[in-house]
Amino acid sequence: MTKNIVEVSNLVKSFNGLTAVNGVSFAIRQGEIFGLLGPNGAGKTTAISMLTCLLAPTSGTANIAGYDVVSQAKTVKGIIGLVPQDLAVYPQLSARDNLLFFGRIYGLKGRPLQQRVNDLLEMVGLAERAKDRVETFSGGMKRRVNIAAGLLHQPQVLFLDEPTVGVDPQSRNFIFDNIERLNRQGMTVLYTTHYMEEAERLCHRVAIIDQGQIIVLDTPKALISSLGGGIIRLGLTEPIKQTFIDQVKKLPAIKNVGRQDNILSVQTRNSREALPQIIQLLNTANVTIHSMEILEPNLESVFLHLTGRRLRD
Numbered sequence: 641m642t643k644n645i646v647e648v649s650n651l652v653k654s655f656n657g658l659t660a661v662n663g664v665s666f667a668i669r670q671g672e673i674f675g676l677l678g679p680n681g682a683g684k685t686t687a688i689s690m691l692t693c694l695l696a697p698t699s700g701t702a703n704i705a706g707y708d709v710v711s712q713a714k715t716v717k718g719i720i721g722l723v724p725q726d727l728a729v730y731p732q733l734s735a736r737d738n739l740l741f742f743g744r745i746y747g748l749k750g751r752p753l754q755q756r757v758n759d760l761l762e763m764v765g766l767a768e769r770a771k772d773r774v775e776t777f778s779g780g781m782k783r784r785v786n787i788a789a790g791l792l793h794q795p796q797v798l799f800l801d802e803p804t805v806g807v808d809p810q811s812r813n814f815i816f817d818n819i820e821r822l823n824r825q826g827m828t829v830l831y832t833t834h835y836m837e838e839a840e841r842l843c844h845r846v847a848i849i850d851q852g853q854i855i856v857l858d859t860p861k862a863l864i865s866s867l868g869g870g871i872i873r874l875g876l877t878e879p880i881k882q883t884f885i886d887q888v889k890k891l892p893a894i895k896n897v898g899r900q901d902n903i904l905s906v907q908t909r910n911s912r913e914a915l916p917q918i919i920q921l922l923n924t925a926n927v928t929i930h931s932m933e934i935l936e937p938n939l940e941s942v943f944l945h946l947t948g949r950r951l952r953d
Contacts, residue, residue: 645670645797645828646691651700653686660686662852663700668797668830673823675843675860676832677939679951683852684832685725688801691830692722704797721795723787725802731775735766735785738774739792746793760788763821765814780811787815797828804838816842834951836939840864846939850947860939867937868895870911871945872918874904875931884925891917900948907945 646668653661661683668674676684689695691702693713702709704716729738739757743749748756761767764784769777774785783803790798800819804812819842823829833839839846840860847857856863880899888897888906893914896907908914911934922929935941943951 642669642671644668645705646674646702646830648687648691648702649700651687651690651702652698653683653690653695654698660852661690664849664852664854665700666847666854666857668828669844670828671823671826672844673819673829673831673842675839675846676830676849677834677836677839677843677846677943677951678832678849679834679949682834682849684849685801686852687849688722688799688830688832692720692799693717718793719796721790721793721798723790723798723800723803725805727782727786729774729782729785729789732773734771734773735761735777735788736770738785739788742789743792748792756792756794760791763791763818764788778808778811780807780814783807784811784814787818791822795827797830798822800829800831802832802834804833804835836943836951839939848939848943848946850943850949855946856942863939863942864937867907867935867941867945868910869893869908869914870937871935871941872906872908872911872915873931873933873935873944874906874918874922874929876902876904876922877928877930878902880904880927884921884927887921888918891921893917898945903948905945905948 644667649665651661651664664687678684690697691709693709693716696710705719707715709716736757739760743753743757761770764787766781766784774782787803803815819829831842843860845859847854879902885897885899888894891914893908893910894906895909898905906914906918935944940951
């Protein structure tokens with residue numbers, strides 16, 4: 641059985657009375673791409689900052705490969721790579737000189753450092769631009785240099801915090817391909833994003849985080865399957881009575897029904913079959929619809945179903 645390389649238990653981080661991460665617990669298996677999926681401000685970056693020894697937890701524990709991120713921070717930093725959300729490269733230096741500089745910080749030198757830099761520039765598709773100053777690069781190319789810098793010391797666990805924000809499609813695909821290649825070679829990856837399609841493509845398991853708490857954790861396939869045949873969201877002009885909800889629940893194509901104010905959220909086995917049945921009930925009850933939305937099963941719909949909000953609201 642694959643062992644856990646990252647273990648997090650009841651992790652909390654508060655700033656001046658505001659709790660950014662609130663009792664988060666999860667484990668990441670060795671060789672897994674694990675996603676933290678949530679909207680901006682959900683606590684993803686704060687969680688990563690604690691796991692990479694940049695912030696001390698208010699309470700709770702976390703360890704990487706058996707080492708505590710607080711008491712054994714120096715050891716942890718040697719076995720992790722971090723690609724932060726903000727670019728951490730020197731724009732006046734060339735791509736090669738940036739990597740040589742960061743490599744020396746990691747203790748690399750001589751021919752091994754030169755070879756490692758060459759290999760990484762090739763991997764991220766920048767070998768032909770190695771001598772160009774980073775300030776001349778596109779946003780996506782700068783991101784690729786950032787990723788290469790995080791890989792110089794061949795970490796066991798790579799933390800990628802929103803690595804495709806502001807990235808052009810070509811660089812985005814480079815990033816995806818590189819992550820998948822690294823993972824095939826055995827690297828464990830923690831990937832944060834608010835783009836559900838990235839999590840669906842890359843991640844073996846996903847924890848959806850909102851307002852500092854993990855609200856669900858499973859494989860993308862299992863989370864999507866939990867929605868059945870999709871969600872129908874109906875905005876009604878008047879308060880919804882419980883007797884009406886009970887009637888909707890009895891329909892054969894319905895899995896579950898929820899309500900929030902005047903919004904009826906219907907989890908279906910088959911949305912095409914369910915919709916006419918629901919509309920017929922609404923007509924019989926003389927309830928007017930002012931809005932309607934049919935959500936196909938995906939991680940965005942899972943988040944909306946669980947929170948009542950969209951990932952990018």
